[in-house]
Amino acid sequence: MKMLTTIGLETHVQLKTATKMFCGCTLAFGDEPNTNVCPVCLGYPGALPVMNRQAVKFTVQAGMMLGCRISPFSTFDRKNYFYPDMAKDYQISQNVRPLCIGGGVMIHDAEGNEKFIRINHIHLEEDAAKINHYATFSGVDFNRGGTPLMEIVSEPDLSSPDEALAYLTALKQILVYAGVSECNLEEGNMRSDVNISVRPEGQTELGTKVEIKNMNTFKGIHAALEYETRRQLAVIAAGGTVIQETRRWDTSSFETHSMRTKENAHDYRYFPEPDLVPVELSEELIESWRRELPELPAARRDRMVKEYGITPYDAGVLADAKANADFFEAAARAAGAKLGKLVCNWFMVEVMALLTAEKKEIGDCALKPEALAELVTLLDKGTINGPTAKELLPEIFRDGTMPNALVEARGLAQVSDTGALEAFVDQAIAANPKIVQDFKNGKKAAAGALVGQVMKLSKGKADPKLVSQLILQKLS
8 A cells, every 4th residue: 555654844943133032141152051141041030031023023024935924913822841951941932823824935846846835834932941961961051042943834745855855955045045044053043843644545634643853954854754754654564553752863873762752732731921912013014024035045046047147057056055146146247247157157166166175155255246257357358368367266265356456466468469479379380390290181179289389388378269260370
C-alpha cells in the first residue's frame, strides 16, 4: 500500500531588535553568560513587562511579506510550563489572537512545479533562556531569555523532506529581505519544531503526529525527517501503532529518540496576560509599515532580468543573497543599465571567486559598487583590456582603490594607436618565423600565438582585437 507523508513546521525566528521583548536589556550574541539580564527577564516578583514596539512592527512586516492578514487587534497570553529555561515558570506568548493570519510561501516541488505552502498564523512571544550542557553539569544562560521570537506555523502542506527544505530556504530568504531577522542558524536565530505523520493513500484523516523539537540546521531537519519517515513506516509495516509524542534528533546516531508524550494546548493552561494591554493597530499605521517593505525575492529576480538583460539563472543566484543583489544593482546603475550584463559577468565570476578565496561576504570587503562600475566602464570603453582589469581587481577588492586612479598612476591605459601597435606586430613576426610559417601552411590558430607575443612586448597594454586584425592583415 502506498503511504503518504505529511509535514508541518513551527519555525521560531529571533527578531533583530536592539533590546528584549519586554524589558530594556541589550541583545548581543556571545556575551558573558547572565550579563544582559534584569528583574523583568529573570522573572522577579513584581517586575512588570513593557512591550517592544519594534518587535511588533517586525512581526507585522514579516506577515506582510508572507501575504498574511494583519490583525488590528491582538492579545498576549501566559503559557505555563516548568522548565529551567523559563525563570517565571511561564512564557508570554500569543494563543487566541495572534498578529498575523494566513499567508504562505511558494516553493518548487520535486518535479519543478510551483507549490504553495500555506501558513496558519504568525504569533509573537519571548524566547526562553539557553541551557548549556558541560561534562558534569548544566548551566542556564538568561541572556537569550526574553529575546523577541516570532513563531511561523505552517499548515500540514509539505509532503517530503525536500519540500520542507525548500520551504525553509524560501522562508529564510524572505525574512532576510524584509530585514526583520538575520536568520543566522549558527547563532540559533532560526529554529524549527517539526511535525510529521504518515497515512495510507486515499485516507483523508491525517496519521498520528510526532513532533521533533528544536531543530536548528536545515541539513539536520532534512535528515531527521527522512529517518522519522522510515521509522514510522517500519512501525506500521510491523503491525504496530505510531504513538503521539515528542522526540529529539541525535546528531551522533542520526536517529530520533522519544522525550515525552505530546502535550496538548490545555496542558499549558493558557490564560490572558494580565500585565499587558492588547495590541491595537490602526489602518494608517499598518499601511505606513507596508510602505517600508522591500521587493520580494521572486519579484526582484524578474525585474533584474528585464532591467539589466541578465539571464534568469544569474538573476536567481544574485537574488538568493540580498547583499549580493544590492551590490550588483548599485554597480549596474552606476555603470548604466546597458552594461548590466557585463557588470553581472564580472561580479558572478571574478568578484565571487575573490569572496570565496578570502572567505568573506560582499559587505566585508573594501570593494565598492562604484569601483566595480568604473572598472567595467574602463573595459567597455577600451581604456583597459581584460587582462589588465583582472590584474587590478584583487587590489581594488582588498584596498577599495578606484580603478581609474590606478590606471592613470601606472600608465596602464590600453594602446590603441595603430602606428605603435604595428611596430610591436612587426617585431613579433620577425622574431617568430616558425609561427609565421605555420600560419602560411594553413594553421590559422597560429595567429593567436603572435597576439600573445605582441601582448608581452606591450606589457599587456595592447588592444587584443586591434592586434589580431593587424597580424591577419600583415600575414595575409
